[in-house]
Amino acid sequence: GALNNGSSALNDGGALKDNDALNSDGAVGTVRNEKDSATVRNVGAIPLEMVKDLLPEYEGGPNFNIWIQQLRSAGKVFNLDHSALRAVMISKLKGSARVWLHARPLFITENIDSLVAEMQAVFAPTHNKLLLRKQFEARKWSVGETFQKYYNEKVLLSDPLNMDECELIDHIVEGMPDEQLRNQAYIQCYTTRVQLLQAFGRVELKRDSMQMPRTNVRCFNCNSFGHMAVACRKPKREVG
The missing domain is CATH 1.10.1200 (Non-ribosomal Peptide Synthetase Peptidyl Carrier Protein; Chain A)
Structure with a gap:
């Protein structure tokens, strides 16, 4: 069959131009090399990987509230949606936190808000x-x-x-x-x-x-050594 737009796809010698190839219909199409494809994939993956590197692992300790606030703050900075943030969260769970997660047969279908609420009840119960x-x-x-x-x-x-x-x-x-x-x-x-x-x-x-x-530091309020006047616990001396 004839080539579609063949005149624009052929060079002076009648050969196909660089990065062009015939598709299944005989038309000329642009071939994306593997390097270009990898670049496209990596652009979308950079924020997610950066968040994973920035966020510490959580092993089930008493610092759950601090850790989850760090997670949410990072999500806002990098503009991650709930699915991406959930993936980051799960990837950083270790120790007893990961054991707890895997003990839940349907954890893969739960949204991040549900997981956080349940983890908070287990690892960070409400205190007075x-x-x-x-x-x-x-x-x-x-x-x-x-x-x-x-x-x-x-x-x-x-x-x-x-x-x-x-x-x-x-x-x-x-x-x-x-x-x-x-x-x-x-x-x-x-x-x-x-x-x-x-x-x-x-x-x-x-x-x-x-x-x-601190023996070289002298208090101008009580004349003692070892502290400064601003930290003196004795009554303030009147000036004059």
């Missing part, structure tokens, strides 16, 4: 407000972690407590075990938690800094 506040206050900045990690988890723990900005800032600062860093935060008088994060976000708490003697 007093217990939630104790957990919040017990979270301190730990040796070896950055301030940003401590800050993020402290803020997440504060969500159910409905704290105002000033109270939250005070608690975040009080959770800094290094006296010198804590005093610096008090002196700066930060009015927003964002300012606090910008100032200390990249600081990593070192064990040595907590063991350094």
Whole structure:
């Protein structure tokens, strides 16, 4: 049979142009090479893989609420639909959480909201407000972690407590075990938690800094060594 649009598909020598081929009807069609196909597939897969890399694994511990908030936040940033977010969630379940999932014969058909609600009932039962506040206050900045990690988890723990900005800032600062860093935060008088994060976000708490003697620091309120006036617990001395 005759070639459709043959004149445009043939080069001067009568051969087919690059990337062109005959289809089953004898018409000229463009052949997509494997490299192009792989590129198309990878473009859609990049966000999903990035979320999987960013999200930590969940093994059934008490930090379920923090983990699920991280999952939902990542889903919003990368604009993932419920099906994609559900796939990411299932891929990150390990340990007892994965055992629980596989014990459910119909888990593959459940939507993400149902799975989250059931997992929350198992791994993160509702606590009273007093217990939630104790957990919040017990979270301190730990040796070896950055301030940003401590800050993020402290803020997440504060969500159910409905704290105002000033109270939250005070608690975040009080959770800094290094006296010198804590005093610096008090002196700066930060009015927003964002300012606090910008100032200390990249600081990593070192064990040595907590063991350094403070004998070279003198309080101008009580004239004692070892602390600054802003942290002095004695009555404020009148000026003059």
